[in-house]
Amino acid sequence: MNDESNKHDSRELQMNEKLTRRKFMVTASLATGFAMAVHPVSAKTITTDSNGLLAGAVKIPVKNGAIPAYRAQPASGSNFPIILVVQEIFGVHEHIQDVVRRLAKLGYLAIAPELFVRQGDVLKLSSVEEIRAVVAKVPDAQVFADLDATLAWAVKSSQGNVDRVGITGFCWGGRITWLYAAYNPKVKAGVAWYGRLVGESTPLTPRHPVDIAATLSVPVLGLYGGKDTGIPLESVDKVRTLLASGRSKSEIVVYPEAPHAFFADYRPSYRETEAKDGWDRLQKWFKSQGLM
Template sequence: MPSMPSDSAGPQGLRRRDLLLGTLAAGFAAAVRPIAASTITTAAEGLTAGFVSIPVQGRSIPAYRARPAAGTNLPVVLVVQEIFGVHAYLQDVCRRLARLGYLAIAPSLFERQGDVTKLPDIAAILPVVATVPDAQVMADLDASVAWAASSGGGNISKLGITGFCWGGRITWLYAAHNPKLAAGVAWYGRLEGTRTPEQPFYPLDVAAKLKAPVLGLYGGKDDGIPLESVERMQAALKAAGSRSEIIVFPDAPHGFHADFRPTYRAADAADGWKRLLSWFKANGVA
């Protein structure tokens, strides 16, 4: 590859780091290896799929997007990463949605803080994640929506969001942030925790401020999200008169949709996916 300056292409072009991320993140994050035999791989035939550059605040961030090769006015789904970055699993989720007619976009939301896909374990990743401001994440997601409307062939009047683990928390927060969002689906995102200047709110804090209905999908045997926390969120949603709801899969652990990890539970993952599609359809993301 010819050498190029680190920001040679400007906000509309692909910087050298964007190109590198598109290559390196094609596999799985180092922290999640070895990969389970249950891993699902969705073919890209008939799709337009790969990394694009999203202009945001005078620079650009890479994002993986997948969409049908033909068609316009596509419903848009933001796909929000786990702490492991935009690696092969997130990319596959985008392709699964694209095969159903969606324009799915997974922006690299830790781009400014570092490429976590190469870090060896969770202990190395968490200090990076702790420095990612929620305000930055909201802005990057907004920029991804703008890109979908201007360059991706998307119809942002049919806008949804789904996220996993770290991205599950972000899904709830984005539903309180963007009044144009139609619906969200949060997979086992933490509902309460220690507030910091970078991350000042949790879903429980914004339960009464949701601008779009969110479906929460949680595991009854999640070691990191106790059922008491889920119950507090359910009570807060009910008190707010929210259309959001939470489904608990009694025997599922944290990460039950992550088919590349030992936590994967095929039946619960399939049930959750069906619920996601029904939720989106019922709330105008189709």
């Protein structure tokens, strides 16, 4: 085991010890549709069937309980490359589940764990302000530990290949994609969709992508909108410069006319041309890193 793996295991133990100080039992289940806060849902919403797939809700064992997740993989075969899918602030609702099925159709074992479930059930909240109040309570350490547990489950229980692991995430999950790629040496590549890049260091969120960009060793593709009012292009340019000084060979693509959440086909922010281009780039990125 190399030094990097040893450091990861040590960090994981420390984080798990902190998390186990507070007992919990998760009883929430996955959404069967879209989060309440995103209604009405757009007529352009993409629906991917589960034909040829093993797809549905699963439970991921974590310290003192289990968290729900949505998993999809080809119905036959084994040793599948694994893609961790990290949710938006709206939880693992139908859009994220559909993304998981799209990845499974490409031959991946894709899985999206519910990462806010200890703090609250965002799927049943009707306002973005209420959801943000829940999400603000989620510590990065908890998220990393849950993603570690999800990856372990995918390998042990769902025929995943631990040597071919990727991660992708959207909005809140885009930020986590950058950070988890830096945290877990098992990750071989990431694709971050319009994830926040800078922010205040707090006990719950001590680091942000800007803090790890220069030392990142895992190739991450960042996909951003030039009209994103929540992610200034100055921050995108800053991280791009830091990445260029490092060794990860990461890239950032900016779609000049795209707003935030341009991939979210169920929302008014959806931009079909940019979304399709981004999805094509995701596939090529993962393949170029040996994940297919």
